Amino acid sequence: MRTALIKAAKERSGITSDTELLEYALSRVALEDTFAETLTSLRGSVSPDLDLEF
DSSP: OOHHHHHHHHHHHOOOOHHHHHHHHHHHHHTOOOHHHHHHHTTTOSOTTOOOOO
16 A cells, blocks of 8 residues: 555544554445435436425
8 A cells, every 4th residue: 555645544534543544444435425326316206296395
């Protein structure tokens, strides 16, 4: 791994341990937020005739 990349990631995250930094990075990838993409993919899937008034 590139030393400069690890150093920058540690500085930005405040994590000092290589192991904890790796766990953090893996969790970010595994739990990545895909809400925007999911919402966009649903565009047009609700009938325009559906009454959404309360």
